[in-house]
Amino acid sequence: MNIRHIFSCRAFANNALLCTLILWSRGSTGAATTPTVAAVPPLPRISRFENFGEKDGLPSHKVHSVLKASDGRLWLGTTNGLCVREPNGAFRRYGPEDGLSHAVVLSMAEDTESGDLWLATMQGLSRFSGGKFTTFTQTNSGLPNNVVYGVAVIDGTVWAATPAGAGAYHIRSKTWKIFDQNNADMEEPWCYAIAPGSGVVYIGVWAGGIVEYDPKTGSFKAYRDPDGDFQFQLTPNSGPIADITSWVAYQDGILWQATYFGLSRYDTKDATWRTWVQDKTPLVSNFINTVFAHGRVAWIATDRGVSVTDGINWDNYIVGENGQGMVRTFRSAQDPQTRTMSTALANGFVLAIWADDHEAWFATSNGLSHALFDGPPSPKASASNP
């Protein structure tokens, strides 16, 4: 029997979203028979965590970044080098002695055309290609600064977020462009994150909100906190929650902004903003290290655990006082529910996340966590992440 998954979502007056999964069963002739309808959770449900630390072969307890490449291999950026998980489950480390520009790997991106891996480190940008590293620094290339906080590969160009601007390296022509306060809509050149949009590039700027760059026109558009106050949200749902942007992510027309004061979501289709802060909304903490977008779901890495949301429904995964895993679920028109899990995140301080329809990986300050989902897959993504 072949199964097709069709999702229908309907927004109600109270903004609740009902998702139903229609399972069309087909006979051997391929003709559709009677559909059956089953409720599908709006968010992926984590059934348990598997945790990995130094005792399991990780080169460091602190993992800054995590990426599952298109070939299925899992890559980790740690404070002690780059790490790949071999098919047998063992972790293999690459360090500066192998050619990596610096031991601390903050962010990673895959060039899906070549399979090359681009690595943002605290002392340069590295390319890992065919088992060899090539290093780009501010002295041997057009990289604006050696401290590279974020990297993305977008249409044949590698973008690097540095404190002296965003560097754009065109892979084929091997040429660099630098975007900073002199030629872009930035008050300061302090770039902190990069994300591909739909035909545009989003640059997360420290003290500059989000800058959108359109490579076709060469034009910039800045999204700034409308109240201009870093600390207080005086005008909610009207723009970025703060101008200190710690991370940006984009998929399916939705731009997510992580800040140290909460979360923002920009729907590019209708140009509307939503913002969330802890205590007043389900967001588990205002201090957000990074956000990862998969489909219309955001995975939010904070200092107090993980929030998962589609903008309406929320699941918060936290570590209890006794180290137990807990999930707090928020659904529209329902009281929040808290459930103790059999396993917990390796640490509540989560630095980065990678997720797809079947699993999620969490880089934490004290180990790596792997989450397996139960139930049917979550709504499928339509685009890839960097």
Place this chain on the structure above:
Amino acid sequence: MPARLCGSIVLLLIAPLAGGAATPNVTLGLVVPSSEPEAVSLLRGVQLAVGDANEAGKGPVALEVQGSGGQWGTAGNDAVHLISQLHADAVISPSDGATNHLILQVSGRTQVPVASLCSDSSITNAGVIWAVRVVPRTDQEVETLLASAQQPGRSPLNWWAIIPSGRPARPVRRDIERAAQHTGTHLGKVLEAGGREMDPAAKARQIVAAAPDGVLIWLAPQEAGKVAAALRAAGYGGRLAGPSPLDSPGFISAAGAAANGVCIAGFFADENARERARDFQRRFLGRFTEAPDFTAAAAHDAAVVLIEALRHGKGGSAGSPFPLALPITGVTGILHFDNQGNRTDPLQVMFCEKGCFIPLGHGGTKS
């Protein structure tokens, strides 16, 4: 980097662990600015605190220093080097706002605590939860000064301000404008001075012609001293006020007699705190043969805060918020912080008399 400063760094690197080869259980990193007067004060203040900590015998403390400064990322490189190569557990950052933001960016990704000497409100407003500021915020200082000068029931005073030129002007201007708005003060012109724009005599003529009730001279101590001297020489008789780092020999020397009556807003100090400050002055003078300035005292306290916090935080979970709850005894007072990392200690207006800044109502003659 000036030759004199390099010498200071070498001495400093040797001094903290002299007499013992024990592995440090706390290593402080210091990013020094390119301007020499502030850099020397910073180094000496931290050096004294590190020396005290080592003498106290609670565990060795080491100090590592990097210094290039600047907006274009070099301070970030310095912070990375301190943290990843020299294994600093925490970083002390100087007064420059751009340098602080670059260090905070590194801290945001590495979770290394920062104690800042920058008064721009944007520093703690950046939201890095393991960063603290040991000096007063500019907007707090200005509010205190403006409110103190304004007499109840009278029409708002008209103040002008002189601020640095270029990039540093932005946060200072914002903070001064915010403070003026909060106190209902009329803020007239805000002039940029410093670097190429620095022409004290021309600024003084402009101000004398407009005759505002007061002038906020929000510049580094020596530049502020030159402006104060030029204003008084041009016949300006209104109020003069500035930031707490004016409590320095550099300002007194540059301003000359014009220093008298200049007001700053400093942390309130009771008799115990004043005695600690006097003891700090004696020891600083004995060691360096020069009197300390406000920057040296604040740098000392930044080091004390980080040493205490790291010792209390050792063994805690990685990334846990900076342990701000404990009050810490420093030479600028007892240090308390709010959850944004700002000091909550009250400010008081102090004025300069015969080369010393004296709290209003504490033996001074100004009323």
